[in-house]
């Protein structure tokens with residue numbers, strides 16, 4: 145009999161399992177995928193750590209989380225500066241003086257601000273949706289070229305039907321600063337995320353290719369308590385209806401050339417290009433292998449966003465009002481499951497970044513008196 149059965153070997157499950165073991169508890173981790181690490185999984189191909197489930201850049205303002213995670217890997221100094229490609233025109237992201245200069249020819253922060261203020265006037269009062277929020281942050285020109293198409297591809301919904309907070313994740317700066325994140329700490333773990341998660345899970349029994357929901361009764365009988373990091377609605381067999389998720393399809397391609405796009409991430413912000421972005425993985429580690437040699441080949445991944453259907457991998461919770469209400473109902477059911485803790489992006493149906501997932505897992509460990 146184990147003290148804990150942890151369902152899911154993503155960051156939430158791995159951090160929880162690590163702390164439980166450290167506190168002297170016995171732990172079994174199961175994952176339905178053939179590998180550990182959940183969505184942060186990386187696989188080494190041609191010397192390149194490929195982010196198989198999309199670009200993952202660690203960034204945080206939480207010093208405790210940074211100190212915690214850097215125990216398990218050394219992080220490099222990668223800074224995310226994606227480029228937006230709108231029909232062949234390139235813009236700097238996030239929205240900053242380089243972007244405003246390219247868009248409007250403005251040179252000083254005052255000129256940029258005057259342009260934004262002139263364009264944001266069309267929104268009177270509190271923004272009620274993503275479109276209004278975006279226009280009130282950066283004006284209509286940037287909304288039309290850099291936000292509308294990308295967002296509608298990513299979420300499959302009209303910008304007027306999406307919550308404002310999604311776009312508030314992006315910084316708007318009147319300085320020449322292309323750092324995508326407002327974060328004190330940022331980087332990519334040397335050797336890839338899989339190695340980091342492997343270090344978290346050191347000495348812990350992990351069973352892969354094991355779907356907890358397909359064998360719930362048998363697996364439940366193995367442990368006193370369960371930590372479940374899969375989708376909350378799937379746990380309850382969708383009895384109240386399905387929560388909506390966005391799924392992503394990745395098309396990976398190995399190219400026999402050293403440099404495809406000169407940057408880790410290029411966002412395609414027009415509506416017509418079917419993919420949302422192209423990732424060129426080698427640039428997360430400056431195009432070098434572990435010994436510091438230049439890598440002769442490159443691997444790119446096109447990212448296509450789609451509506452989640454049963455059987456697909458759910459990636460992004462769609463945190464709008466309707467889903468929020470349904471989640472609240474599922475949460476009540478979850479609270480009644482005394483033996484089960486629901487955690488992580490899917491278990492809590494929250495648009496968590498990695499640092500937030502780690503912080504949430506540590507809170508959960510504290511509640512279980514493991515810390």
Ligand code: FAD
Pocket residue numbers: 151152153154155156157174175176177180181182183184197198199200201202203354355356357358373374375392459460487488489490496497498499501
């Ligand atoms: P997951 O990693 O999803 O782990 C859940 C695990 O549970 C999975 O391995 C799954 O196989 C397993 N599982 C589910 N159901 C079952 C079952 N029935 N039985 C057994 N196992 C099951 N965050 C950042 O901070 N920076 C970024 O740049 C960033 N980029 C992202 C890009 C994309 C495309 C996506 C989708 C997310 C990104 N994130 C990023 C968010 C980050 O991926 C998450 O915060 C983090 O991975 C969540 O960890 P988790 O453990 O909650 O979930």
Ligand code: UDP
Pocket residue numbers: 228237290291292294295298310311313314411413
């Ligand atoms: N976004 C956009 N244009 C871009 C990049 C992002 O309009 O070039 C919007 C889009 O709505 C996206 C949101 O900003 O959902 C948040 O972007 P972020 O890069 O944080 O999304 P992630 O994929 O990391 O969740």
